[in-house]
Amino acid sequence: MTTNEKLTGDFGLSLYRGMVTIRAFEERVRSLSAAGQVPGLTHLYSGQEAVAVGVSSALQPDDAITSHHRGHGHCLASGADPVRLMAEILGRTAGYGLGRGGSMHILDPATRNLGTNGIVGGGVPLATGAALTAKTLHASWLAVAFFGDGAMNQGIVFECMNMAALWKLPVLYVCENNHYGEFTRIDDVTAGTLAGRAAVFGIPVAEIDGMDVLAVHAAAQDAVARAREGQGPSLLVCDTWRFSGHHAGDKQSYKDDAEAKNWAAKCPIETLGRRLVANKLADADSLSALRKTIEADIAAVAEQARAMPEPASASLEDHLHG
């Protein structure tokens, strides 16, 4: 076990439940999308669940997060209501943004979610600014920015990390390296390392197996502890993989089949499941039953959201100004 904390059944199962929920949700979005039910483009988190769940399980409820275009997992792991999330993705009035934002714009003050984001790198300054608030107001919460490997080439990310390091802001940067930005391989567009991009500012970096939720959790706990003690920012670089490509419907012809198979074998849910069984914290049947239950719940969520009304014309200008 990679964490110094003891893996208990309760904790292990909560992580398992968190990841399965995301997977079930995303697979449901995928089938809705294939059926033409999801307006626009949506980017699925399947395969990367260990990152959102591993980090979120190290956070307190008032910690703030920012996310990116591949953000449903972060929302769910932070406690989003699956119905409101699904409703927003489907453009329904019950959604977090009354259906006006969609998948790339899920903001929720209740779960301190400053938003998924359609601008690559766009959430990083928001989280860094939230951390500035925490520091200025001597609050005990911290901020987490989730972003992809592609965002690590946006200049603003460097600018933020410089200031976070200078001012020892309580912010945790979580880079999910899924080896691609859209259809382009990371090595083709990224000189040097991802870790080096924070290390240059004196920010501690942990490079971890992003398919191992316990490893992610352990690294996040360390980073969170440092931030709460006033020691400033950290970066986690999590090695992971997009199971469904860039967006729901991406045929992924640009990917190498052997590599994809290799990553499929590392499924974070299967991995944790095996470990729970090996540690006698759960048996395979109960896990499979749990999975079925969650899938059924999410299917119900989707039906509920689909049945909800779409926004009326009159709402077009609501909440433009205060």
Add this chain to the structure above:
Amino acid sequence: MTTNEKLTGDFGLSLYRGMVTIRAFEERVRSLSAAGQVPGLTHLYSGQEAVAVGVSSALQPDDAITSHHRGHGHCLASGADPVRLMAEILGRTAGYGLGRGGSMHILDPATRNLGTNGIVGGGVPLATGAALTAKTLHASWLAVAFFGDGAMNQGIVFECMNMAALWKLPVLYVCENNHYGEFTRIDDVTAGTLAGRAAVFGIPVAEIDGMDVLAVHAAAQDAVARAREGQGPSLLVCDTWRFSGHHAGDKQSYKDDAEAKNWAAKCPIETLGRRLVANKLADADSLSALRKTIEADIAAVAEQARAMPEPASASLEDHLHG
């Protein structure tokens, strides 16, 4: 001697002449400015001469440069006509931009100078793009970007260095660390090191005494050789000092007197002069005579430029479009 090349009298004197020309020019601009003759704000290069001259002496005539707001030195070292330069600074029609650009906007195709620049960091993408041209057209020239320590926190500079490293572009980044950006000390705004900011992309970095023209020249030669061989970008970090503060007229009350004195003692011109004398490549009297001659020449330049006409109203829209 810090360079593996032999210091000859001719070479040493040409460096000396180059630096003295810049100093004389800048001190003339300073007195014109004090007399209210220089429109706008102007930023003087006095103290930093070893950088422009050390680098330029390692270049070929068709190598391109970009500069920044403190750019007269780079222009002169690249072969700018002092009269046209002074004319532009004074806003005369004989200036490089017909008097419409001024000190922060000196562009000259003849000396392959893509411009001094009023946007901190603004010249860095221009030089990087020029290097892209060189590489694409298989040209033998390279591009040099001069910029300050303050520019090293602009995100675009990181973005450029990433691409330059990826594509092995023939570009030389020259950061002049004069320890201040306007009235703010580098350490107050810069986490980590300047060198690290390029090293992270795998770009070779030399940290050098920017008051030692021979050291700068030697480091530039190495970097230029690498670029011409297709090995890509380099960064020189040159430790230096603005003798006259941020802009002509800056009273510099924010500076520590002892530190300023210490730097004054490192004057690059005096340092090279002493070395030339010690190596019996020149005698003190001839150097002092040379200096006087150059000062007189520059005084004449200033008079010539001052006597030139200012732009007529009719020229307002010239060269807006092709």
Add this chain to the structure above:
Amino acid sequence: MAERQVTFKDAVLEALAEEMRADPSVVLIGEDIGAAGGVFLQTKGLFEEFGASRVIDTPISESAIVGMAIGAAMTGLRPVVEIMFGDFITLGMDQLVNQAAKVRYMSAGGFTVPLVLRTAIGVGGNLGPQHSQSLHAWVAHVPGLKVVMPSNAADAKGLMKAAIRDGDPVVFFESRSSYNTKGPVSDGEHVVPIGKAAVTREGRNVSIVAVGAMVGVALQVAERLAGEDISVEVVDVRSLVPLDEGTILKSVKKTSRALVLDAGYAQFGVTGEIAALIAEQAFDWLDAPVMRLAAPNVPIPFSRTLEPLVIPSRDQAAAKVRELMGTR
């Protein structure tokens, strides 16, 4: 010359390929435009034909992409930069405005910036508030840039060719909603000069002065209103900068009534400039106030029910024209 039916997107692609074949200094720079062929397949086949050194796939670094392209343009290349969505030109505005637009002026013609920045704009497909904006008014505001916005395949091809050959930075706006619309494109060399509007349909009663994809709406409205005995003339602005004031004013002086139609945000946008121009220069000819129709002043909503509301519609435009005819 023979004509073929070509989509807007393929017309641009033809222009790119032809100019790249003719001039080795033309290069493409952008995200995912290489082997992937672009997210809209708008550069399909070019990587295969011209290779990685001329179809340059970049990191996600819009500011530097634009900035480097300017440096490249100043030193001998003719870069065509792609910004994937028009919403992201926000990231390149400093380079475009503070560098590209001013280089020729500041260097008294010593340096030029023969750069094309192309970007996909507009509403459609429920991509939400950060992937649907049409910010062409910004670029048109800044002296030193040229700005074109074709409405059909032939102009898309002809204006792209002109833009690539131009010595100034040209921003080329492509309405996503036009990408798959077909139109006749002549075989062989076809160049449309920048700075010339086109009268796309002649009429007597009202001029609709339309920009980009709104020209299609204008033509449909004209057709519909012909049945109501209202004769609508349609002026396709084509170039915002330089703006062909003469063609616009000539049309309005003939019809005495004008509606200006644009898909960008209404407030402080493109319709203001054109309506103000007409109201000042054709005042004595006007029989009714110059009216405007543009997108409402809200972020562009994602939902299927709301998104269409921010696209100026045929119904809205027809109602305005009727109002122009009816009021006095």
Add this chain to the structure above:
Amino acid sequence: MAERQVTFKDAVLEALAEEMRADPSVVLIGEDIGAAGGVFLQTKGLFEEFGASRVIDTPISESAIVGMAIGAAMTGLRPVVEIMFGDFITLGMDQLVNQAAKVRYMSAGGFTVPLVLRTAIGVGGNLGPQHSQSLHAWVAHVPGLKVVMPSNAADAKGLMKAAIRDGDPVVFFESRSSYNTKGPVSDGEHVVPIGKAAVTREGRNVSIVAVGAMVGVALQVAERLAGEDISVEVVDVRSLVPLDEGTILKSVKKTSRALVLDAGYAQFGVTGEIAALIAEQAFDWLDAPVMRLAAPNVPIPFSRTLEPLVIPSRDQAAAKVRELMGTR
């Protein structure tokens, strides 16, 4: 209430200090604004009074400064960001437009962005093409932002206080040329509501609708033309967004003639929107075409002889007014 003569710059400084004293969540963020007191001494004394945690000196990283301020505003601070020169808002446009302007809308009011972005704009002092621009038209184009542009010390103070207390992102444009102009400012609490224009001088024949520093020009023209028996009414727009259409239209309906005056670039700028508004909504009242005067469409030149030519002048404005009176 007693009144004092205060410079525009000090009036803003007073507003900042008062709001910072009243509300510990107000912080300033910018370059050289701390111990140095700002390059124009526009934050002088605030660092001493409020310390480094509330007067935050930053690296030269405009994009991140704006972006971080948005995150800070979403979570409990009221940041006042300074962008040293208005030309540099180009570097923060993505954050301003794609994030700040849309957060309230996208979160259905769940999050707000009580942010003020202040920046010094305009021509004067020969700072050249990259340190003289007035790009307020851009910001006014984007729904979700509020935009104010005070013309005098009292409004500068009152609008800054209103901006800081506002729940929306407000962009506050300060004309450098006004910084040292004195005007009466009342002691004690003085707040000017955002979204209200002011009739600064009453008149009967022509309305000059002016923005920011151009209000001063308008008042001088009014004074001069009074001697020629032309009675000019001056409307100070004060807020571009929301735009007080009622006050503008009321004035023009009274005078029947209008000149719109702004110091930004003319093309696709602020005058277009306001002139088009008047031309459409007050058409029946107009005795002459709505005229416009703004900066010529060129980069702003450095030279002492040329720079003044890009500032709309009293002579030019007076000539336009005479033309409005004379032509019909």
